[in-house]
Amino acid sequence: MAERPARRTAREMIAVVADTFDERPAAGDEHHPGAAGTPDGPLGWSGYGAARAEAAERTGETESVVHGTALVGGQPCVLLAFEFGFLGGSLGHRTGDRLTAAYTLARELRLPLVSLVATGGSRMQEGMVALTQLQRVARASAELRAAGLPQLAVLRDPATGGGWATVGAGADVVLALPGAQVGFAGSRVRPPDADPYAYTAEGQLAAGQVDTVVDQAELAGTLGRWLAVLKGGAEAGARASGIQPAPVPRALSRTRLPATGREAVALARAPERPRAQAYLDAYFAYRLTLHGDRAGGTDPGTLCGFGLHGDRPVAYVAQCGTATRPAGYRTAARTVRLADRLGIPVLTLIDTPGAANDAAAERAGAGAAIADAFAAVAEARVPVTTLVIGEGGSGGALALAAPGRTHVTADSYFSVIAPELAAAILKRPPSAADETADQLGLRPQDLVALGIARGIVGEAPESP
The missing domain is CATH 3.90.226.10 (2-enoyl-CoA Hydratase; Chain A, domain 1)
Structure with missing residues (x-):
């Protein structure tokens, strides 16, 4: 079994793959459950606000996703990256805002979307409000697909739960880093007798769920070649x-x-x-x-x-x-x-x-x-x-x-x-x-x- 890759921050991964990156502001953060006046979120989960503040101080981020426009291998795209250090890269309402903003930006600019996925799933402290973000992501992905634009995902460690089942597995092309933990079930919720290989990038490749396992040193070049090929029809907008x-x-x-x-x-x-x-x-x-x-x-x-x-x-x-x-x-x-x-x-x-x-x-x-x-x-x-x-x-x-x-x-x-x-x-x-x-x-x-x-x-x- 391949050695699990060292975990990098969202911005470190962006630096690995992108020639340039222009971050877009996280609009709409103030209009969701968990904003000012409800520091512990829609469920009033005790300590949630403090946990978010601690995550922000530790990572320098205000949410678990960063997005913007980028050049990858010389090819323009919209790039989003999960910050696993922010509450395990989990999806809450603000995350949903940022993810849908990234998909919308790709559609409006007619650019491919590249997602660097590292997530542990939906955020329990927001309950069903968090889980329903998967529906928002699915809808945004479908709209981008209908616009004839490609979606590429890179599975980092770990890529589990709803983030894997939407942003990751829902992409047209799925790449993975060697040894990355990949699967719908995270390590703490699997059956105790589960074969660990099935939950790795290599196991998912063998099962036909991943297109290629790519060394990090080759990732930028591989993404650039994919973007150069797939942009053909989308860029021309040809019938x-x-x-x-x-x-x-x-x-x-x-x-x-x-x-x-x-x-x-x-x-x-x-x-x-x-x-x-x-x-x-x-x-x-x-x-x-x-x-x-x-x-x-x-x-x-x-x-x-x-x-x-x-x-x-x-x-x-x-x-x-x-x-x-x-x-x-x-x-x-x-x-x-x-x-x-x-x-x-x-x-x-x-x-x-x-x-x-x-x-x-x-x-x-x-x-x-x-x-x-x-x-x-x-x-x-x-x-x-x-x-x-x-x-x-x-x-x-x-x-x-x-x-x-x-x-x-x-x-x-x-x-x-x-x-x-x-x-x-x-x-x-x-x-x-x-x-x-x-x-x-x-x-x-x-x-x-x-x-x-x-x-x-x-x-x-x-x-x-």
Whole structure:
């Protein structure tokens, strides 16, 4: 288990990530329960006023959140940071005022929001008044999302309770510091036999709840790259109809078109054929990962994220040649929907023998996950470009393919079903799989003739 990071103050963390920071005043502090005349808050909690005064003297802050405009990695954003030293970074009514002010400022200035989260939850001394701040934050976050602006969160130590479940987990991109305590349940309220790893940044990464664990020394650069990519659609304010499709990748291999279906299948299954990782590395100047389905699952065979192609941001979903698991489809749908909201075109790379069909996949909701991927692609207002780079196995591949904008490589195939499975369903012997492949019309040139593919890349000329 990674060593827990040293706790830094809000302003120390701001200094770590920001080139410049212009703090905004905390307007409205005087208009809430707990202001002058009610020093012990809305519940009259004895000693609450004194505790606030002591926290203010110790930290130099008047609340548990600081916010303002900033440059992070040279990119403009609204930046907010929790001060854990102020009553454990807890959320009270004043905190809600400041958080909603930060979201509103981001919306008004049309800037991304970056949140540096370190909180122990809602402030008990304010009772339900404190808890309902989560509803205010959720509403402000939804309004920022509807405005087409990205939200990024950095999980410090600790990131627990309602602050994790709103500002943290509600962000589009979730980064975490190594060893940070992350979870809805804080250390004092967990079951006594709970696995401590599940409540760490690394455990949440493994469970698909965190996109990347980032060393503090690399945090500013990572945030800057994310902001540079995600601002693409938001900065332009462009409508989907004006967004140009992602260019089709160049083929990384050249081969003559297969003469038969069985040859097409053999080319697509060749171990030396270039895979998704190579295509992504060749296509992007740099790329950033979206990891996990936010429902407890990950699929290492499905790569998702955003990157820069030339100077253009492009989202990507890439299958890596394995059977795609439900978490892969859910992560893909999450990526496509985020790109659609931000006005960023999408590239999908198809390479799978089909969807995973084992018992674990069925229990994980394979059908619903595939349906959601189909829906995300169908609903996308931004253009989706697809290149089939290997196997195109049935609906497990089609779920991520763009209708009307699918291209194929010369060493790929796309089929209603794998030839072996088709032979079995037709009650043919296994030896008939090659003959069945010839009948399925799965070669690249067949797909173009059928109108399934727009074109073939990587076709080598015939020998003279």
